[in-house]
Amino acid sequence: MAYQALYRVWRPQNFIDVVGQEHVTKTLQNALLQEKISHAYLFSGPRGTGKTSAAKILAKAVNCEHAPVSEPCNECAACQGITNGTISDVLEFDAASNSRVEEMRDVLDKVKFAPTAVKYKVYIIDEVHMLSISAFNALLKTLEEPPKHVIFILATTEPHKIPLTIISRCQRFDFRRITAGAIVNRMKLIVEETGVLCDERALQLIARAADGGMRDALSLLDQAISFSGERVTEEDALTVTGSVSQGFLSKIAIAFQEKDVASGLEALDELLFHGKDPARFIEDLILFYRDMLLHKTAPNLEESLERVMLDDDFRHMAESIATDQIYQLIELLNKTQQEMRWTNNPRIFLEVAIVKLCQIEHQHAEKLPSAQDSQLIARIEQLENELEQLKAHGVTVTQEAASLPQKPAHRPTRKGFQPAVGKINEILKNATKNDLNQIKGKWGDMRARIMKSHAALLNEAEPVAASSTAFILKFKHEIHCQMAMDKNSFLNEVSSVLYELTGKKLIILGVPEDQWLTIRENFLSNQHIDDEENSESIQEEPHISEAKNLFGAEFVEIID
Template identity: 45%
Template sequence: MAHIALYRTWRPQSFQDMVGQKHIVQTLQNSLREGRFSHAYLFSGPRGTGKTSAAKILAKAVNCLNGPGVEPCNRCEACLRITEGAVMDVVEIDAASNRGVEEIRDIRDKVKYAPTEVRQKVYIIDEVHMLTTEAFNALLKTLEEPPAHVMFILATTEPHRLPATIISRCQRFDFRRVALEEQVERLRQVCAKEGIAIDEDALAFIARLSDGGMRDALSLLDQIIAFSGERVTYEDVLSITGGMASDQFEKLAQAIQDRDIGAALALIDAFMQEGKSADKCMENLIYYFRDLLMVKMVPNSEALTERILDVKRFTAVAERFTGEALIAMIDTLNYYQTEMKYSVQPQTLLEVAVMKLCSGSPVTGRQGGADTASAGSGDGQTIQRQDALVGQLLSRIERLESQLAALVKQGVAPGGGAAPAGGSSGGGRSAPAPAVSRRSIEKLDAYVAGIDSPEFRHAAQQWSQVLGRVKELKITVHAWLVDGEPVGLSDTNLLVAFKSAMHRETSERPANKQLIEQAFQEVIGQPYRLVTVMLKDWKAATEQTKSADAPKEVLELIPEDEGPGGAVKEEWISEAIQLFGELVKIKDE
């Protein structure tokens, strides 16, 4: 008979077989005992924690011929056929491959038919977060008010991706990661039943690597048994998983404390010769120093047992370092781990990280005059470096302030070097100026004068093509630029007015501005430079400019019988006579 994977062989068939989900098992059993089970359940949690298994057990419990009861009997025809997946009324759907609205509509059309083989029709939808929005909408009404003979069980590892309207229609159960002790006990039972002799350290290490997933732990155990046979040792687990024993890291920590770069690099080379990957070494090294920090900062904590097998040994190593030193080393390792993702030589980065730890300031924190002096000098060096950095930052700020003052004297707006008009380019970070200054108006005079030029009319006519070209180059820049419109031209500067300060600021960013000016060159045919202004400031400036240039009205007193006024009076009299004839009487006043 073909071999069946351990996680399939040892899949729970009843609630009592489930590991680490006591809160869920108790709730479901109480519901079954009282006959108050719901029409829709949502099982969420990390992978390998028993969501699908619990759904199948619940389906058997409600359809058991000897029930429904708190446990399926697993002996009647209904239980046996549901376990085999041969009952048409218990449907398990993989939403990752059946995620469309048509599949959900098919379910919606079939739920109204009564079950033919068992008393309750059950739909188990696994990875339900993969359904499309349209599929969720099609499921809503059916999920809220299904027929009395239908039960839905939704399972997902990402509940945050589900619409709130779906979650609110279900009873939600959150599955937890299985505790290390419970995983070890379950693995011990499996090995005993399978006739496998295994070390306790090996069991604990497998449980640690599974990260709370019982299925992952069984899969890993299956792989190790294939490698080792009927006798599994701790070394076999390290060999097959690529892990490293804590005593190897203890030697590395000692080399770092002694500043022995040669010994540290020799250990790294030994890891590589054993086939360990550099990124795995870095990850395990970070975990090791994390465990040392936990022992140092939180002694006698129960949380340490999840990862640390020999707490006393870790405590002895942690006493050689200060808490600040361990935090600094973790920061350094984390930085180089991030850089590893983009490097073609990850081993080199691992070696550089270890050498940096070895060559840093003294990290020993043991009692004694020499060690205390070293720590003090290290702290002094750190303070000196911080003072030097602060001095550099202050001098840089002074230079920037002087440059800003020079720009203001030249009439450039502080919000952005390209802005000729008033108003801040910082978006909503500062309050807008209540009015446009005379200086800004004077700076806009050149653009106002260029409104009637044929060059500006040509540029304005090509604006829609410019927007289209920007959209082709980068659609996100188009989203910001579409808020603006060309309003003026001066020499090679094209002035664009924006309604939104945020859109203006984003368009002025160097990369975006370069792309927009490229579109100017390609569409308009001229190397125009982008200059921006707020639309309200432009309108205010143009209105004040027009009022300043408008001709002044002159009031004159003209006798009634002279000038234009007298002629108008004669016209009124003539028109009145034509309309009313002899009824018109003229009187001089």
């Protein structure tokens, strides 16, 4: 084919031609001059930012006959051979189509052989993240200890998919998205060299649509040149990129301000009729209001505006809208943009968004009516008058007293669970061993019948004293006691099941273990232990009584 695309014709042949990546090119040029070339490099970044081009320029620079140089001469046999692809020592390997370990081994088997035409063998592996795990493993050892005459340059758009063992063996350079201004300057140079007439506004639209990629920008420029006649105009660029003109965006914005839903929907119909992309439209609208916000808050930063041209219509519109309304508009548009990504019918979301945007100012106006401000001012004046009247009657309020915060009245608070000591003592007075043993005998059956969540509260609880009408339930942990006694459903279920098993309607009183010991000791000291049998029912378990019978009470010590 006689014709070549612009991005192929104008592919950078020197580091100075690599636009927007000065942090990379400067480092590589210094390394070339100081002859501190690494054995492996990793170039990562978005598409069309110059990764593969920089790799080929580096391959020419290290093999240039005039080395060490910061730029390849592009005139010697080595530079021209690498540019034309006729020197086999510089190999471009596409990992996307050769991802298997077999292809990688075929390449690595030739690494050990010395170069035949130039000083260094250079392996440029593009889209290296597409290699399989086995291929990465095959590359790993060679990448770690390659021969002195070999340089690996790995290029990728997705570095997070590359094993860390590979990344750690490379010098990594991150290529950034190219700014719109740098893309415009590069395209100006190209159209001047090719003799194509092109409006600067058209170049700006193309640069913004390229989203930081120089190759995308040159492809769009090539398409716009083919679409246009004698001159590439703004309308040509809008048609090629699918963007929306500023006049159309202003028309939509006026419909929002005037709350004219019909005009807004008609404008949307016109947009879709001309084949505009809904996603591109809502992105343009967000940038339109973004530029309006920047113009209102920082009018001196005109170079930061990405979407609009500062004409009289735009300035008048920016002056007539409040900043907080712009915040609301951008927030709603951004939400709609997120929702449109997951639908097959974005038109519905656009129509709903336009209706909301046409009503958002009216809703905002109702939130802060001017009458409310006047009422607030009148109330303040009334309070000031009342204060003056109090002062006239001899009531004085010092500044110190007025500024002190009012402290709430002190209320004694009780921490932790507080058992009903009086009721517990009444149970202890009437407690018997038979009543306690009857409950203990049915305790396992009762736990099996109640809900699992209620039974869980009884894991570390046991009855320690009982009368014919109530019993005391001791808990090891205070928090479990608090939870059980505060839950009516727990108390009712336990009492109901025990009634079915024992025939007695029993009241349950809970007490934590540490408080139970104190309550029992106080009760015993107050009762003087008049009734030995009653005392045994309180403090003795069946195994304790059995131990006393076997060894004698004087030899048994009870440790609770």
